Structures are given as structure tokens and as C-alpha cells.
Amino acid sequence: MRIDILTLFPEMFTSFLAGSLLGAARDNGLIDIRLTNIRDFADGVHRQVDDRPFGGGPGMLLMPGPVVDCVESVQQSDPVAGQLLMLTPSGRRLDQQMVESLATKSRIVLLCGRYEGFDERVRETLQPIEISIGDYILSGGEVAAMVVVDAVARLVPGVLGHEESAQQDSFSGIDRLIEGPQYTRPREFRGLCVPDVLLSGDHGKIAQWRHEQAVRATHRRVTTHS
Numbered sequence: 001m002r003i004d005i006l007t008l009f010p011e012m013f014t015s016f017l018a019g020s021l022l023g024a025a026r027d028n029g030l031i032d033i034r035l036t037n038i039r040d041f042a043d044g045v046h047r048q049v050d051d052r053p054f055g056g057g058p059g060m061l062l063m064p065g066p067v068v069d070c071v072e073s074v075q076q077s078d079p080v081a082g083q084l085l086m087l088t089p090s091g092r093r094l095d096q097q098m099v100e101s102l103a104t105k106s107r108i109v110l111l112c113g114r115y116e117g118f119d120e121r122v123r124e125t126l127q128p129i130e131i132s133i134g135d136y137i138l139s140g141g142e143v144a145a146m147v148v149v150d151a152v153a154r155l156v157p158g159v160l161g162h163e164e165s166a167q168q169d170s171f172s173g174i175d176r177l178i179e180g181p182q183y184t185r186p187r188e189f190r191g192l193c194v195p196d197v198l199l200s201g202d203h204g205k206i207a208q209w210r211h212e213q214a215v216r217a218t219h220r221r222v223t224t225h226s
């Protein structure tokens with residue numbers, strides 16, 4: 001899978017992309033992640049990418065020229081155009097189903113905003129899919145792009161090394177239940193014991209217990225957080 005990230009701050013991605021899972025996935029050729037600086041497509045000695053909004057108002061907007069030129073150049077760098085995704089708080093809220101769908105693409109292109117966002121003609125010209133990572137405002141699209149890359153990358157075959165674990169994660173698999181409680185050593189911690197069933201060696205009983213716990217956890221989340 002190829003992932004292009006278009007940003008004014010490519011250096012923000014350095015340690016993120018070198019991290020264990022992503023670093024290994026890139027080294028193994030499972031994911032090809034490329035960073036492009038939108039500023040490289042700006043004109044003039046100052047390479048200006050933003051300007052004041054017409055009609056007044058606070059802050060600066062990303063001008064359409066450098067952004068559109070950047071996207072078109074990156075898209076043309078490969079025979080397969082990527083699915084263009086614009087990170088924006090007004091976009092569709094990212095969820096695991098969207099992540100699963102993105103993980104099936106051979107190429108995605110993530111467009112990160114900054115300042116007060118994009119001139120509207122960026123949307124009109126490029127018609128991207130708009131993605132939000134939640135109902136709050138970040139300073140830029142970079143952290144949102146990292147969220148998308150992290151969530152998508154772990155679903156690319158071979159990245160996790162144990163594919164079934166992604167199926168068992170919360171929001172995943174056929175039933176999309178929340179994962180129930182999990183335990184590791186020691187068997188007892190400050191008087192709190194690991195449930196006997198997990199030590200029983202009876203795989204059928206363990207699977208049934210885990211399913212019941214997942215149903216409970218899902219119910220609890222729905223009733224307490226919605």
C-alpha cells in the first residue's frame with residue numbers, strides 16, 4: 001500500500017514513521033509512505049502558502065494554488081491515483097469501518113490543513129473525501145493524518161504479524177463488540193485474581209466467557225457514554 005502525506009510540517013512525522021510497527025512495515029516493503037511539503041509548490045521567494053480571508057476574520061487560510069498543485073503533482077507521480085482524503089473537522093467522523101475500507105485501497109493521499117483551514121476552492125477543485133477524527137479542533141491535520149495512518153497500517157496484511165488479533169480488537173470482527181477484560185501475569189495482584197476460567201485450559205469455556213464479557217463491555221459503553 002502507498003500512503004502519501006501532504007503537509008507543511010513533514011518533520012512532525014519523522015519519529016512517528018520510524019516507530020516499531022510502521023518502521024518495520026516500511027522496511028519490509030508492506031507500506032510505502034511518502035511525505036511532500038506543500039510549501040514546495042508555492043511561488044515567490046517567500047514561498048507563501050497562506051493569506052488573509054476575504055471578508056475579514058481572524059487567522060489565515062491556505063491558498064488554493066499551492067495545495068491543488070501539490071495534490072496534482074503527487075497524484076501524477078504514480079500511474080494509480082490515490083484516494084484523496086482531506087483532514088478537516090467538518091468531515092465524516094473516522095470509525096473502524098472507514099479504516100477497514102481505507103486499508104483495502106492500494107493508495108491513499110492524506111491532505112493536512114493548517115491555520116484556519118483551506119480556501120473553499122480546494123474542495124471544489126479536488127473533491128476529496130473529508131475526514132474528521134472527532135468533534136474538536138486540532139492546530140493542524142498532521143496529528144489527524146497520523147491517526148489515520150496508524151489505524152489503517154495495522155490492517156494491511158502482514159503488518160501486525162498475527163492478523164487474528166485485529167479481528168478480536170474492539171469495533172472489529174463480525175460483531176464489532178468492545179474487547180472484554182484481559183489479564184497477564186501475575187495470577188494475583190494486590191488481592192485481585194485472574195478469573196479461574198482463564199486458567200482452566202478449556203478453550204470452549206474461555207471463548208464463551210470472553211464473548212460474554214465483550215457483550216457486557218459493549219453494553220456498559222453504550223449505557224454510560226451515549
Ligand SMILES: C[S@@+](CC[C@H](N)C(=O)[O-])C[C@H]1O[C@@H](n2cnc3c(N)ncnc32)[C@H](O)[C@@H]1O
Nearest residue numbers: 087088089113116117132133137138140141144
Ligand atoms: C485550526 S484547524 C481549522 C479549523 C477551521 N477553522 C474550522 O473551524 O473548522 C486547522 C487544520 O487542522 C486540521 N484539523 C483540525 N481539527 C481536526 C479534526 N477534528 N479532524 C481532522 N482534522 C482536523 C484540519 O486539517 C484543519 O484544516
